[in-house]
Amino acid sequence: MHVGPDDHLTIGEVIRRTGVSASALHFYERKGLIFSERGGANQRVFPRHMLRRISLVIVAKRLRIPLSDVAEVFAGLPVDRAPTHKDWQRVSRRWKKQLEERRRVIERLEQELTGCIGCGCLSMKACLLLNPDDALGGRGTGPVRLQQPDTTP
Incomplete structure (x- = not known):
């Protein structure tokens, strides 16, 4: 059959x-x-x-x-x-871009967590938790450093 x-x-x-x-x-x-x-x-x-x-x-x-x-x-x-195979290829390319962005966000979060947990806050100049004068408040709500695209090369 x-x-x-x-x-x-x-x-x-x-x-x-x-x-x-x-x-x-x-x-x-x-x-x-x-x-x-x-x-x-x-x-x-x-x-x-x-x-x-x-x-x-x-x-x-x-x-x-x-x-x-x-x-x-x-x-x-x-x-x-x-x-068709062509239909799935077209859709998968689009979805791949979204998944790559999710992966970048997760990797950044992992780096931030590893750095924060491992640093022991010995350097307040490098600490990403430092936010003098609430400068990040003007960039949006929530964890703005993690939500915004990575601009580092």
């Missing part, structure tokens, strides 16, 4: 294959992350290629990537057919 990417799966089959609950699938569908159709007896069926989208949503959630970011990336994929 040949199984193709445009074959359809019942919601029960999708749950069994992905481990995602029916309520989560409905939620992802409302958010525009996945799509279903109505099959016989008005039953919800999913094109098999939605399994890849669901898998990427699962991974994104584990990495704490907001679903709005996932939806933005998925907006570049067709919903009426299985995405």
